Amino acid sequence: QVHLVESGGGMAQTGGSLRLSCAASGRTFNIYTMVWFRQAPGKEREFVAAIRLNSSSTYVADSVKDRFTISRDNAKTTVYLQMNSLKPEDTATYYCGADETAAPRYWGQGTQVTVSS
Numbered sequence: 001q002v003h004l005v006e007s008g009g010g011m012a013q014t015g016g017s018l019r020l021s022c023a024a025s026g027r028t029f030n031i032y033t034m035v036w037f038r039q040a041p042g043k044e045r046e047f048v049a050a051i052r053l054n055s056s057s058t059y060v061a062d063s064v065k066d067r068f069t070i071s072r073d074n075a076k077t078t079v080y081l082q083m084n085s086l087k088p089e090d091t092a093t094y095y096c097g098a099d100e101t102a103a104p105r106y107w108g109q110g111t112q113v114t115v116s117s
Contacts, residue, residue, distance in 0.1 A: 002026045002106040006096045009111030012086050016115070020081040022096030022108060030100035034079040036070060038092035038113075045095065051079060064090070086115045 008020040024031060033052050039045040049070035050059045058070050069082040079096065093110040100106075 002028060002031060002098050002100065004096050004098055004106055004108035006094065006108045006111040009094060009113045011114045011116065014087060014115060014117050016086050017082070017084045018086065018113060020083065020094055020096075020111060020113075022079045022081075024077045024079075024098055027100070028077050028098075030103075031076075031098045032101065033099040034072070035097040035099070035105075036079075036081045036094060037097060038090075038094045039110075040089075040092040043092075048094070049081060083113070086113075088115050088117045091115050 003025045005023050006020060008018060012018050031053060033050055035050040036048040037045045038048050047061050048064055049068060051070045051072055053072060053076045060068055067085045072079045091114050093112050095110045096108040098106045
């Protein structure tokens with residue numbers, strides 16, 4: 001089992017920044033990719049960013065490219081989402097996910113981000 005805990009959400013003004021963290025615990029040695037998704041009220045959950053833990057290769061959605069950056073710590077158990085130049089449309093619950101071989105994706109409980117205009 002993998003347990004994920006997100007933190008760092010909150011309120012920000014347009015143009016502001018927030019840094020989300022996702023701490024993984026439990027059977028983390030099999031995790032090969034960690035992701036961030038977000039879900040706004042009445043909308044489907046959408047991909048934001050992903051990072052491969054061994055290579056640190058990153059993938060970022062076009063909608064947040066050049067504003068959001070995903071990274072990890074050296075222990076490969078915490079992943080960050082640095083969000084700059086925030087816009088009201090970034091308001092959503094942000095979820096961290098972890099992928100391990102031959103298992104469904106693990107999800108955290110989510111952290112709320114609210115951007116005011």
